[in-house]
Amino acid sequence: MSPSDQLTTLRPPAVAAAGSKIATRTPAELTKAAALLRGRMLTLTSADAPLLAPLLDVETSGMILTGTSGYEELKPLQRQNPGLLLAMEPISVTKYTATFDKPFRLSTDGLFDQTLAEFLEGQASAGAAITVTPTGFFPAGDADPLKEAVKQANIHGRDDTVLTMPVHPRWLKSESVGQLIAIAQTSIHPVALVVCNSYSDPLDEKGVPAGYRRFFAEVPAAIAWRTDMAGFEAMSQGALAAAIGELPSQRRGIVPGHGPRSSDKSDRSPHVLLPGMLRYARTSAMTRNWFASSAAPSCDCIHCGGRTWDSFTGSPEDKLAAHRHNLGIVTSMFNDMGSLTAESPKAWWRRQLSQAEIEHEALSASTSVKIGLPGPMKAWLRLD
Structure with a gap:
């Protein structure tokens, strides 16, 4: 079944009639975003996007552009690769720490502060197949910013929205993972889990792999985002999709203000x-x-x-x-x-x-x- 067929089959009438806006509390696994992403192995990349895109299968893969140039690159990529699912990752994933008052990184440069709805509409207008929230990093221990991010995305998100959730690895330890799962389960959008450590594999810590497995087994329509071979672990447990990074820095979340760094900057070998x-x-x-x-x-x-x-x-x-x-x-x-x-x-x-x-x-x-x-x-x- 093609993604367009899945969309027709899975999207409930109330959502289809409402266009891109969520009119009712739709289960995350039944949104347009979920229908488009289901069963895909995505690639996170930046400068090499035009060279790698032709290698991707339009039915089972897709490309997520990182960095700041996605708005300019998206439509040329679409013209060169018709049918390929394309989207953009906001720089907030690596540059911003969420707070209760401001869980999303939104512009304050204009006469009026940018809203989440306006940010997402900007991605859609640029040609993104799915819209991705500009969520900040969630340090360990404080659940309120996480809850507020889900609440605001539920109110102001769209039927094509993915809620990114960049978290400290301690959120996946036994004492915290239950709460993280419970919060993620309240999202009416697919949740893209990003586990963050600027200097090493964020999953290489006692107790974290078990929590990672549990998260994808229990959260509907969850996506393993900024990952490596762990994407296959997530999908084996029922994840909606996985997004594997081209570069080491794209295969894990980055704690804002802390890296990434290389042990030898002169070594450019891949x-x-x-x-x-x-x-x-x-x-x-x-x-x-x-x-x-x-x-x-x-x-x-x-x-x-x-x-x-x-x-x-x-x-x-x-x-x-x-x-x-x-x-x-x-x-x-x-x-x-x-x-x-x-x-x-x-x-x-x-x-x-x-x-x-x-x-x-x-x-x-x-x-x-x-x-x-x-x-x-x-x-x-x-x-x-």
């Missing part, structure tokens, strides 16, 4: 998604730490033609080639997940986790270097 291992690794680090005395494995994906994992340099051509490789591996995994018949998504994902652990052990043995399964993957494997 991060490559390693087939079967459920992890990204910087090519220079692989050469230095893993393959100093042995050859790296080669990749037979449709973009690589047998080149080795660590052969991508920091040149613009090689960085683009690495991004194409990464997108190709994600697409292959997603197609595999989508073609399931007898096996459930949960069982499929557990098999990926188990195989990834075996692949790490084999690589460790062949290189004589201990290479451990990433913490979140290990936690999810042990939870089953």
Whole structure:
């Protein structure tokens, strides 16, 4: 079923009659945004958007533009890639901390302060298929700004709106995740969860992977946003969609005022998604730490033609080639997940986790270097 067919099937009459405005309290999973996003693996990107967009399937993927130039880039991208779902991520996701009085980052430069409805209308007018709220970062411990964001989005949002929810990892720990889920469940819009840590994997903290799994199992129409291979974890638990970042800084939330930072700013080599291992690794680090005395494995994906994992340099051509490789591996995994018949998504994902652990052990043995399964993957494997 195409997204347009899904929209016709899933959108209730009261919402369809109201156009883009939500006239009644529609369940989040039945909105226009949910119908358009259901079952998609999205790509978050910026400068490489024109080069990566032609590689995306219009039926099962989509592109989210980050940064400040989305309004100018959206319509040219639409003309060049008809039918591709396109949207913009507001910079508030990485630049603004929410408060109770102002959970959204809205302009105050005009004669009158910008409203949430006006902000969302601006995205729609620029050609976005879905509108995305300019929500700020929610530090741990204070639920009032979270509640207020949901309340205001419920009142002023549209049928095509996604409510972004950038949170501190502690919101996903056992003592807080129940409250986070309860607040998210009150949203009449799909909720895009962004877990934030400027300097490392925000899910690589004790208790957080379990809360992440629970969130997507219990919140209807939730989206894993600014994520990596954890997007597959979310979708295996019932997430509406996932949005995987092209760059490391787009694969996690950023705490406003804190990064991101690089340990070596002179190292421009790309991060490559390693087939079967459920992890990204910087090519220079692989050469230095893993393959100093042995050859790296080669990749037979449709973009690589047998080149080795660590052969991508920091040149613009090689960085683009690495991004194409990464997108190709994600697409292959997603197609595999989508073609399931007898096996459930949960069982499929557990098999990926188990195989990834075996692949790490084999690589460790062949290189004589201990290479451990990433913490979140290990936690999810042990939870089953």
